[in-house]
Amino acid sequence: MVFESHYLNPLPAWLNSTAAKWAWVSLTAFANLPGQFNRTIFDAPWATDTDNSILLKTLNHVNTNDFVAYDERFFEIIGADTTVKHIQHLAYQSHEAPCYIPETNQLLFVEWGKPGGDDGIHKWQYLLDIENNTLRKIITNPPTYNLHGCVHFQGQLYGVTDGYGDNETGKLVQIDPHSWKATTLLNNFLGQPFAGFNDLEVDPEGNFWLTDSKSGWGRGIVDFTPPNDPSIYFVNGTTMQAKVVWTTSGNANGVAMGPNGKTLYVPDSGVSEFRPSYKNPYGRRMVWAFDVVGRGAVLAGQRLFTSPVSYFYDGIRVSGEGWVFAGSGDGVDVIDPESGFVLGSIRLGGGENVAVSLAFGENELWIVGKGGVWHVKDIKTKLKRDW
Structure with missing residues (x-):
């Protein structure tokens, strides 16, 4: 099942059937977050405290993945077969x-x-x-x-x-x-x-x-x-x-x-x-x-x-x-x-x-x-x- 969110870009089609779990963060969406949010430098982005339910659901999903991409070049570096x-x-x-x-x-x-x-x-x-x-x-x-x-x-x-x-x-x-x-x-x-x-x-x-x-x-x-x-x-x-x-x-x-x-x-x-x-x-x-x-x-x-x-x-x-x-x-x-x-x-x-x-x-x-x-x-x- 593909997780859809405003805060995530759709994955390349060739990654949808891989054994590993992937997420591609939309940096443009994250550039302007609604409501209240906070994290320390010692916490990963998906540990951010937020009062926005959609963002919170997205972060919880990202936390379940093996690979998180910020740039599409990351897909070509890692590849589809990596676990x-x-x-x-x-x-x-x-x-x-x-x-x-x-x-x-x-x-x-x-x-x-x-x-x-x-x-x-x-x-x-x-x-x-x-x-x-x-x-x-x-x-x-x-x-x-x-x-x-x-x-x-x-x-x-x-x-x-x-x-x-x-x-x-x-x-x-x-x-x-x-x-x-x-x-x-x-x-x-x-x-x-x-x-x-x-x-x-x-x-x-x-x-x-x-x-x-x-x-x-x-x-x-x-x-x-x-x-x-x-x-x-x-x-x-x-x-x-x-x-x-x-x-x-x-x-x-x-x-x-x-x-x-x-x-x-x-x-x-x-x-x-x-x-x-x-x-x-x-x-x-x-x-x-x-x-x-x-x-x-x-x-x-x-x-x-x-x-x-x-x-x-x-x-x-x-x-x-x-x-x-x-x-x-x-x-x-x-x-x-x-x-x-x-x-x-x-x-x-x-x-x-x-x-x-x-x-x-x-x-x-x-x-x-x-x-x-x-x-x-x-x-x-x-x-x-x-x-």
Whole structure:
């Protein structure tokens, strides 16, 4: 049955028989709403309070859909065959650092932060077998504590950690996905400990971009006061020479590079305050875009790329065709790399589910967050990049 409303555009005919549920929001209709309405930045549009019964019925309907489009290009990016399935139901604890391993068809990810683990210390990672959807815990050798971000590059996994307590600073590790041997590549900046890494990216030349954040300190994983403001470190993958290329008074969160290796995207999530922990609606929740200059160790042209429709962006990845995917509240937004407009959202079902981070396959992606793991498969656009 097709739901009709003044606030929704009619779907393309080829979507009417799909397994997934779709809605196409009419932005012209939403531009002038009747009566009273309100929502906070932490609520999705379909959680808007309104005294208009027609609008309320429409919002309730949109909340039942798997995909919400704001722009017709979203249909061609996702395609008619795509489905969203909640494949692992886990506790409403943040899950992070998803890495798809194509050589073994497995997904590595972690439960992050307190509570959980052993007194909040996580020395194990989840390993999901994609073929049969079985989940087990693995421990690297030696153990990798409090993994927070992960990327797959040339057959190896590269991860960053928060460190833990006074025993270990945040570090960059290489993990062999067959033997699970872990090798520390970097754990200090010429004697200065890192605050605790949140995420990382690898560029086409094998150099690393690391976001050093205050999240680990904020959750009590790291005891010492962060030694500097949240920053991005560039690390030469051959010499391991490191330098700070950007700092913020907010919080350096995810990081992703465009398919040509010349644009870097960084969500600033200063909206999250710590000790005490709360969400400040006046804090930073934008995504910055930078030009990568010359051989890569310098950023220029900082500009406000976008801010989310709701919540704040956490994990971020760029597809092989340049579309920006970012976890935000109850779903993943797909963003136009030129205008910064949100084209549509892949939803996780609402409620307590929260999209935190994501990993790409060829034409499929996995979303991890509060509530477990979701598999989005048979996506039309190419997600995997060329390196």
